[in-house]
Amino acid sequence: MDYTVRRVCPFCGEVIVLNRCSIRATNAPPPVEDPYSYPDPVEPPPEAMARPARAAGLAALQEFESETATPRISRRPEPRAMPPAPRRPAEPSLTDVLWSWRAPRAPDPVRRGRWFTPPPPAYTGEYPLVPLNTFPPERMARRFCSNPQCDSPLPMDLDERQAHIVSIVGLTAAGKTYYLTTAFNEAMNGDGLDAAGFREFEPDEETARHFYTNYYNHVYRDNTRLQSTPEKTRANQQPLNFRAHIDGGRPMLVMTHDIAGETLMDHVKRAQNAGFLRRSSGLIFLVDPLEFDAVRARVPREQLPRARSIHQRDLLAATLRELDFEPGRRKVPVTVVISKADLLAQLFPGGARLLDPGLGRVRSQEAWLQAMQESSAYVRSLLIELGQQRLVRTAEQYGRVSFHAVSAIGATPGPNGEILPSPRRVLDPLAVVLWRLSTALR
Numbered sequence: 001m002d003y004t005v006r007r008v009c010p011f012c013g014e015v016i017v018l019n020r021c022s023i024r025a026t027n028a029p030p031p032v033e034d035p036y037s038y039p040d041p042v043e044p045p046p047e048a049m050a051r052p053a054r055a056a057g058l059a060a061l062q063e064f065e066s067e068t069a070t071p072r073i074s075r076r077p078e079p080r081a082m083p084p085a086p087r088r089p090a091e092p093s094l095t096d097v098l099w100s101w102r103a104p105r106a107p108d109p110v111r112r113g114r115w116f117t118p119p120p121p122a123y124t125g126e127y128p129l130v131p132l133n134t135f136p137p138e139r140m141a142r143r144f145c146s147n148p149q150c151d152s153p154l155p156m157d158l159d160e161r162q163a164h165i166v167s168i169v170g171l172t173a174a175g176k177t178y179y180l181t182t183a184f185n186e187a188m189n190g191d192g193l194d195a196a197g198f199r200e201f202e203p204d205e206e207t208a209r210h211f212y213t214n215y216y217n218h219v220y221r222d223n224t225r226l227q228s229t230p231e232k233t234r235a236n237q238q239p240l241n242f243r244a245h246i247d248g249g250r251p252m253l254v255m256t257h258d259i260a261g262e263t264l265m266d267h268v269k270r271a272q273n274a275g276f277l278r279r280s281s282g283l284i285f286l287v288d289p290l291e292f293d294a295v296r297a298r299v300p301r302e303q304l305p306r307a308r309s310i311h312q313r314d315l316l317a318a319t320l321r322e323l324d325f326e327p328g329r330r331k332v333p334v335t336v337v338i339s340k341a342d343l344l345a346q347l348f349p350g351g352a353r354l355l356d357p358g359l360g361r362v363r364s365q366e367a368w369l370q371a372m373q374e375s376s377a378y379v380r381s382l383l384i385e386l387g388q389q390r391l392v393r394t395a396e397q398y399g400r401v402s403f404h405a406v407s408a409i410g411a412t413p414g415p416n417g418e419i420l421p422s423p424r425r426v427l428d429p430l431a432v433v434l435w436r437l438s439t440a441l442r
Helices: 059-071 176-189 206-223 263-266 268-271 273-278 312-322 341-347 349-354 365-385 389-400 427-441
Strands: 006-007 016-017 023-025 097-099 141-143 162-169 198-203 240-245 250-258 281-289 332-338 402-404
Touching: 006 162, 006 250, 059 240, 059 263, 162 176, 162 273, 162 312, 162 427, 176 198, 176 206, 176 281, 176 427, 198 427, 206 240, 240 427, 250 427, 263 268, 263 312, 268 273, 273 281, 273 312, 281 312, 312 389, 332 389, 332 427, 341 402, 349 365, 365 389, 365 402, 365 427, 389 402, 402 427
Parallel strands: 162 250, 162 281, 281 332, 332 402
Antiparallel strands: 006 016, 023 097, 023 141, 198 240, 240 250
């Protein structure tokens, strides 16, 4: 029986065997109290150590004579034992290995008289996968990638499901972080994915804490603007992990990243710090309508973004060329999304239909697919009408691509920067990518 569990490392892209990945503690052990230790002795105050002044007169003389008349045997005081040094809690170390794999030893030959029988064939399978819950929970055991050049801690859910990266790409200030916040919040807390057949979409514990602290609270609780995503190196990137499962499909571990636009627009930085793009199982490309000439002519100059270093059509082409993952021998699901679609609804008569909520209020999967096809065809025609024929042609040269329009906030922020989020159609691109990915993996 073969117990081999193979996975694709989401950090280096190598096919690894989880049975051979070392298990290490990511948390320091609790301090151990010594039962034989005792507290430090308390030193007497200085006034108690001072010799009292000798009384004068007869009383002092009588006291002196009584002390000298009865000699006492003086004993040297025993040296005071120093208490042991207090034990400090050990610092967390990623080299604290709890379990490591060793190749099975070949069986010894059996001796029969003067002859040796040939050894039986070596065991070629794998030992059963060691569960992480067999170790103390306070040590927070994690598997580490067996690739020595990677050696990254793997998500705990990788034991039960394969990881798939869904990348969100776009220029600077295209609305990537706002879209990530609102779309994944709707996926976790709403019922928008039910029509697509999804019955599970939830974060792991680390992602839940990171998402609600750095994204959800700022937008939905404090109603403040999100700061621009800083540029991060590969070592400082923290992916967001979600468990997803569609009816009739395989359970998936969906991973995404919040990457600065400056990193994506520079091919050198993109190769060094965004290598996950090449291993993406799905792509959501956000198109900023403020880069359209027809839109820029109707928007005040002070509301326009600063000049970008690359055209978004060229960034889309470069990103599509880097995709090399083919689930089920099919190309990666790609969606081209118009962000800030509420701006088009204000400037153009046909833009109001982009965010029509009636298209999304469906309950069956067949009706949902029909609504997505109609919406994609309309967004595609509007892009061509706005002079983006080359962008549409670039996307369709890659393969099957769907077009969408979203509004992550729902309106322009107030004069004091206050945000009252009212996201519209943000689940459409994510649902289409996940549905097509699940269909390809069946």
